[in-house]
Amino acid sequence: MVKENQGQxxxxxxxxxxxxxxxxxxxxxxxxxxxxxxxxxxxxxxxxGFLKGVINLRGTIVPxxxxxxxxxxxxxxxxxxxxxxxxxxxGGVMGLIVDAVSDVLAMSEETISEPPSFxxxxxxxxxxxxxxxGDDLVIILDVDRVLTDEEVSVLSxxxxxx
Amino acid sequence: MxxxxxxxxxxxxxxxxxxEIEDGLLEIEKSPQDMELINSIxxxxxxxxGSSGTFGLSDISRFTHCMEEILDLMRNGKLIxxxxxxxxxxxxxxxxxxxIETVASGGSFDFSRCEGLxxxxxxxxxxxxLRQFKIIFIPSADLFRRGIEPTIIIEDLKNIGxxxxxxxxxxxxxTLSEFNPEELxxxxxxxxxxxxxESEIKEVFEFVEDGSKIKIFPVTDAxxxxxxxxxxxxxxxxxxxxxxxxALKTQKRLGxxxxxxxxxxxxxxxxxxxxxxxxxxxxxxxxxxxTIRVDLGKLDHLVNIVGEMVIIxxxxxxxxxxxxxxxAEKLDLIFNQLQRIGKDIQESVMSLRMLPVGEVFxxxxxxxxxxxxxRNKEIELIITGEETELDKGVLEKITDPLVHLIRNAIDHGIxxxxxxxxxxxxxxxxxxxxxxxxxxxxxxxxxxxxxxxDREKILRKALxxxxxxxxEGLTDDQIFNLIFQPGFSTAEKVTDISGRGVGxxxxxxxxxxxxxxxxxxxxxxxxxxxxxxxxxxxxxxxGLTVGIGEEVFVIPISxxxxxxxxxxxNVKTLNEKGEVINVRDEYIPLLRLHExxxxxxxxxKPWEAIVVVTSHEDKxxxxxxxxxxxxxxxxxxxxxNAMPKVRxxxxxxxxxxxxxxxxxxxxxxxxxxxKALMN
Numbered sequence: 068m069v070k071e072n073q074g075q076x077x078x079x080x081x082x083x084x085x086x087x088x089x090x091x092x093x094x095x096x097x098x099x100x101x102x103x104x105x106x107x108x109x110x111x112x113x114x115x116g117f118l119k120g121v122i123n124l125r126g127t128i129v130p131x132x133x134x135x136x137x138x139x140x141x142x143x144x145x146x147x148x149x150x151x152x153x154x155x156x157x158g159g160v161m162g163l164i165v166d167a168v169s170d171v172l173a174m175s176e177e178t179i180s181e182p183p184s185f186x187x188x189x190x191x192x193x194x195x196x197x198x199x200x201g202d203d204l205v206i207i208l209d210v211d212r213v214l215t216d217e218e219v220s221v222l223s224x225x226x227x228x229x
Numbered sequence: 230m231x232x233x234x235x236x237x238x239x240x241x242x243x244x245x246x247x248x249e250i251e252d253g254l255l256e257i258e259k260s261p262q263d264m265e266l267i268n269s270i271x272x273x274x275x276x277x278x279g280s281s282g283t284f285g286l287s288d289i290s291r292f293t294h295c296m297e298e299i300l301d302l303m304r305n306g307k308l309i310x311x312x313x314x315x316x317x318x319x320x321x322x323x324x325x326x327x328x329i330e331t332v333a334s335g336g337s338f339d340f341s342r343c344e345g346l347x348x349x350x351x352x353x354x355x356x357x358x359l360r361q362f363k364i365i366f367i368p369s370a371d372l373f374r375r376g377i378e379p380t381i382i383i384e385d386l387k388n389i390g391x392x393x394x395x396x397x398x399x400x401x402x403x404t405l406s407e408f409n410p411e412e413l414x415x416x417x418x419x420x421x422x423x424x425x426x427e428s429e430i431k432e433v434f435e436f437v438e439d440g441s442k443i444k445i446f447p448v449t450d451a452x453x454x455x456x457x458x459x460x461x462x463x464x465x466x467x468x469x470x471x472x473x474x475x476a477l478k479t480q481k482r483l484g485x486x487x488x489x490x491x492x493x494x495x496x497x498x499x500x501x502x503x504x505x506x507x508x509x510x511x512x513x514x515x516x517x518x519x520t521i522r523v524d525l526g527k528l529d530h531l532v533n534i535v536g537e538m539v540i541i542x543x544x545x546x547x548x549x550x551x552x553x554x555x556x557a558e559k560l561d562l563i564f565n566q567l568q569r570i571g572k573d574i575q576e577s578v579m580s581l582r583m584l585p586v587g588e589v590f591x592x593x594x595x596x597x598x599x600x601x602x603x604r605n606k607e608i609e610l611i612i613t614g615e616e617t618e619l620d621k622g623v624l625e626k627i628t629d630p631l632v633h634l635i636r637n638a639i640d641h642g643i644x645x646x647x648x649x650x651x652x653x654x655x656x657x658x659x660x661x662x663x664x665x666x667x668x669x670x671x672x673x674x675x676x677x678x679x680x681x682x683d684r685e686k687i688l689r690k691a692l693x694x695x696x697x698x699x700x701e702g703l704t705d706d707q708i709f710n711l712i713f714q715p716g717f718s719t720a721e722k723v724t725d726i727s728g729r730g731v732g733x734x735x736x737x738x739x740x741x742x743x744x745x746x747x748x749x750x751x752x753x754x755x756x757x758x759x760x761x762x763x764x765x766x767x768x769x770x771x772g773l774t775v776g777i778g779e780e781v782f783v784i785p786i787s788x789x790x791x792x793x794x795x796x797x798x799n800v801k802t803l804n805e806k807g808e809v810i811n812v813r814d815e816y817i818p819l820l821r822l823h824e825x826x827x828x829x830x831x832x833x834k835p836w837e838a839i840v841v842v843t844s845h846e847d848k849x850x851x852x853x854x855x856x857x858x859x860x861x862x863x864x865x866x867x868x869x870n871a872m873p874k875v876r877x878x879x880x881x882x883x884x885x886x887x888x889x890x891x892x893x894x895x896x897x898x899x900x901x902x903x904k905a906l907m908n
Contacts, residue, residue, distance in 0.1 A: 109889040110780065111868065112826040113875050121868050121881055123889050126537035128881045130872040159870030214871060 079173040082198065084205055085152065085165040087135050091205040092165075093172065093198060098210050100153040100160065102168050105145055122151065122162060129153060131162035132214065138193075156210045172205075174198050179207065236332070239280050241522070243329045246273040250322050254315050255594045261310045271300040277325070288340045289328050295350040296321050302354060314353055319595070321346055360423065361393065361448040362430060367416040369440025374411055377437055383419070385433045390423025420448070525621070528581055535571075535578045536864040536883075542568050543885035579769065582622070586664045586673070587615025589628050593635055593662060600639045607657040608643055614664035619671055623743050623763055627673065630736040634675040634759050635660060637733075642679030642757055652754060654678065671765060676758040682709050682751040690717065709749045710846060713737040741896045744770065744785055744879070770865055772882070772892065774858040775841065777822055778829045781890040782854070783863055783882055788895040790842045790849065792857055797836040810840060810851050817842060820902045821853045822893075825877065831855045845899045852898070865892055877901055 081096035103124065108131060110120040117136035121128050131151055135142045148167040153160060182194040195209040253270035260266065278293035296318060302308035324343050331338040364386075368379055386392060395417060402414040421430065427445055434443050484498040546568070549560055590612045601608035619627070643649075643658035650656055661676040688700045691711045700708065711717060715734040740747045745763040764770060764787065772783035773792070799811040800819070808819040819840065823830035832838035832855045840851040863882035879894035 107888045109881070109891060110828065111872070111875060111878060111891060112828060113877075114873065118873075121872070121889050121891075123883050123887055126533055126540065126883060128866045128868050128883070128889055130869045156871070159872075161869070161871040 079175045082172045082174060082205070082207065083152065083168065084170045084172055084200075085168045087138070087140060087166055091169070091203060092134075093205045093207045094152070094154065094163075094210050095207075096171060098154050098156060100155050103151050103153060103162075105149045105151055105164065119164065124153060124162075127160075129160050129162050131164055133164045134213075135164075135166075137213070154210050154214075156214050158211075158215050161214055172198075172200055174200065236284060239284055240329055240333045242280065243277050244326070246277050247322060247326050247329065249273045250325075251319065251595065252591055254318050254322065255591070255598065257310045258312070258315055264304070267300065267304050267310070271297065271304050274300055286332065288338070289325070289332075292321070292325065292328065292340075292343060292347065295347050295354070296325070298354040299350060307360065308353075317346070317349060317353060321350060355424075362421045362423065362427065362445055363448050364417075364419040364421055364430065365442070365444040366419060366434070367442035368413050368437055370412045370414070371440065372413045372437060379413065379415070379417075379437070382433060382437060383417070386419065386421055386430070389425050389429060389433070390421045392419060393422050394418075394420035523581075531578055532582065535575045536866075538571055539575055539864065540883050540885065540887070542571050544887070547885055579620075580618075582620050583618035584621050584624055585616050585618055586624065586671075587612070589624055589631070590615050590662055590664070592628075593631065596632065596635060597639065597660060600636065601658075604639060605646075606639065606643055607646060608639060609657055609659050611659060611661045612663070613661070617664035617666055617671060619664075619763065620765070626739060626743055627761070627763070630739045630761070631662075631673070631675065633733075633736050635662070638675055638677040638679065638757070642677035642681075644680050648680075654754075666765070671763045673761045673763065674758055676756060678756040681753040681755055681757055682712070682749070683753075684708055687711055706749075706847065709751060712749075713747070713846075742894075744787060769862055770892075771860065772863045773841065773860050774884075774890065775839070775854040776831075776856040776858055777826070777854050778831055780828060781858060781884065781888070782822075783890050783892040784841060784843070784852070784895065785879070785892065786860065788843045788845070790844055792839055792841045794837075794839055795835055795851075797834075800835045808835070810835065812842065812849075812851075815849070817849045817851045819851045819853060820898070822898070823853070825898055825902050825905075843895050843899075845896050850899050850902075852895075863890075863892065 082093040083096050083099050083102075084091055084093040086092070106122050108120040108122055111118070111130075114120075117133050119131050119133050119136075121130050123129075133142070145164070146166070149164065150168055151162040151164055152168065153162050178199045179196040180199075182191045182196055184191065193208055193213045195207045198205045198207050250270050250273045253266055253273070257263065257266055257270070274293055274297045278290050278297055281287075281293065282290040299308065299314065299318060303310055303314075308314065321343075324346060328338045366379075366382075372379060383392070383395070396419075398416045398418070399414070401416065402408070423430070427447065430445050431443075434441070437443075484493075484495070484502065487493045488495045488498060545564065549557060549564060594610055594612070597608055597610040638660050639658075643660070644652070644654075646656050649658065659678045661674070663676070664671060664673045666672075684705060687708055688703075688711075691697045691708075691714070692700065694714075694716055696711055696714045696717060697703070712733045713736075715732065717732060717734070737747055740761055740763075743763055745761055748760040748762070749757065750760065751757040771786040773786055773789055775782050775784060793812065795810045795812070801809050801811070801816075803809060808821075809816045810819050811817075819835060821830075830838075830853075835853055839854050839857050841854060841857075842849055842851050844850070865880045865882055867880050868878070876897040877894055879892045879897070881889045881891050884890050
């Protein structure tokens with residue numbers, strides 16, 4: 068570390084936190100393009116359930132993923148606070164449907180720890196780390212991993228071959 | 230501007246120049262005398278050399294320098310653009326393109342690869358630097374007595390170069406009574422073209438130097454073998470340069486002569502001269518300001534914004550119509566004007582994406598030239614309609630299919646030279662690549678004058694490949710269209726040109742992905758024409774909007790024949806599997822779109838719903854939908870890079886209410902449905 072003051076400012080990263088059911092998650096703010104209200108989703112046939120379809124984002128068509136379905140979590144449909152986080156990842160632009168967006172947090176490296184091992188039952192490759200904010204714990208997601216998951220690519224091959 | 234950006238500009242420019250060099254070199258074979266053409270090639274190479282040097286790409290700069298040397302010799306008429314030279318330059322240009330591409334991708338180019346080429350270019354430049362020398366040889370009269378035969382000297386000269394012209398003067402030969410057979414009375418003027426130095430020519434005359442008069446001087450402007458009369462007269466020593474100048478001054482201009490003879494007034498002449506001057510200036514202006522380079526991303530952005538504007542317009546219109554207002558009529562009037570301007574803007578923005586097909590077509594000159602050489606066939610490529618414009622996206626995607634079609638024409642279409650002669654056809658085969666616009670479609674045709682498709686051979690092949698069970702009842706058209714089936718290839722021997730496992734089925738698929746269609750016209754021994762019909766632009770199509778369950782889909786009008794509600798008695802089931810409908814005594818397979826798309830429908834009974842009759846590969850298919858909503862122009866957008874490709878969806882569009890509607894890929898849907906039926 069060079070100078071203590073400067074170092075601290077630089078090391079802090081911005082995260083957007085959101086909720087899936089009661090659990091708090093976060094993704095890097097740099098990968099977030101914008102956050103919009105949930106609008107009409109047009110279903111695209113033959114896709115797995117978590118790929119909900121496409122939306123109109125001011126003239127551009129953007130595919131959306133229901134993160135809860137993607138993670139196999141219990142879902143009770145969309146509510147008033149349900150919104151779409153439009154993210155940019157290596158494969159393009161994708162909307163993530165989440166229950167609510169709560170905050171933008173700045174966290175420093177030290178408060179982020181390695182993802183714990185849950186054994187084989189829970190997949191952890193989507194998880195970049197665990198962040199502490201006060202007394203709360205947030206799961207930091209690796210957007211690229213979530214969206215360029217094997218399932219998606221296998222699926223796209225299957226559809227091409229069809 | 231940072232160095233990255235500058236480098237980008239350099240790469241863009243270099244790529245463009247390389248294209249110019251290639252086009253130029255291909256052209257130069259046809260018109261080797263075109264000095265302007267050689268100049269433009271030279272300038273292009275020179276620009277690359279200079280700018281690559283500026284960027285510290287000294288290897289590229291050195292390489293281009295070798296090319297430039299050859300071009301410079303050509304420019305000065307010292308080197309004739311023969312096939313070998315043009316080939317070498319084309320090869321070098323390809324390598325140069327690779328070098329630039331490596332720079333663009335940030336890699337490093339292995340320059341040891343082109344050492345051979347560089348030395349070949351150098352030897353071309355050195356060896357072929359031809360100059361002409363005029364040799365005036367007045368041998369001494371005692372040459373015979375010294376045992377020297379002057380013709381041997383001339384033979385020697387032939388060994389070091391080409392004797393362009395030789396003139397023996399016999400005016401010194403005396404009358405027979407005074408003639409001494411041991412004396413030499415002749416003298417010669419020789420014009421020698423050689424790559425040797427003057428001193429080497431002198432060496433030939435070494436043994437005869439004593440007593441002989443030998444004058445050797447280089448003749449400049451070798452290409453201008455026939456100089457102006459004045460220059461010739463001076464050279465031959467007939468008149469002095471001053472005399473020629475004086476004589477030239479007394480010559481009159483064409484205009485003056487005409488005026489003097491009363492054929493025209495001087496005012497008239499002045500007017501025409503002014504016009505001539507003007508048109509010269511005009512043509513110069515044209516050549517410098519007709520294009521402007523724009524980043525494609527910016528253009529796409531503009532297209533998007535305009536698309537949005539169109540959507541807002543229709544939203545606005547809906548709003549006006551639904552809110553009855555006293556001022557509505559006035560509002561409507563103003564709005565209509567706004568809409569018209571909007572439409573104009575949209576059209577002109579779309580036209581910005583249009584490029585002339587010539588750019589792509591001219592690349593094929595090279596392909597045909599190279600392939601016909603390797604196949605030992607003499608083939609000429611004729612290009613017409615190069616100014617026809619196509620959307621950039623379409624143009625890019627059409628290139629590969631065209632390469633394939635042209636390869637096919639060369640490999641399978643055009644016969645061997647002997648065969649052609651035996652058939653009484655011109656020995657030289659002809660491929661005609663043309664483009665033209667008809668209605669809202671652009672047609673691109675590849676026509677050859679070869680042997681035509683062999684109906685029987687195709688039938689045999691299709692039977693043995695299991696594509697059909699019997700040839701009975703098939704029309705010629707249906708048989709010819711079998712070549713588009715996957716797994717079909719009639720090439721009896723696999724060559725390096727075709728038979729790479731990419732078949733016509735891929736060509737067809739590519740064309741269809743562009744919403745295009747492909748047709749065959751063929752006649753035995755007269756040739757084959759493959760005709761490709763493409764929409765003017767990919768981005769805007771006329772669509773039929775239909776409802777299925779909750780969803781709205783768009784079916785491109787180009788594939789729709791009609792839509793109807795069938796009578797109950799006209800819907801039949803076959804083997805409990807497929808359904809057909811009877812439309813005016815024609816049985817058409819019925820495809821339930823909601824089943825194919827796997828979504829709920831509101832109307833399951835065909836006689837309550839609507840059947841949209843579409844055609845694919847000359848067969849009709851009825852697509853079952855709930856409702857017809859309307860017909861409108863839609864802007865097709867892709868569903869985002871992150872979206873997996875779904876075979877039956879061509880893209881999406883945004884409706885007036887802001888919702889996204891999916892655009893159906895009709896060939897894709899029919900493919901899926903017929904495959905599902907077969908299984």
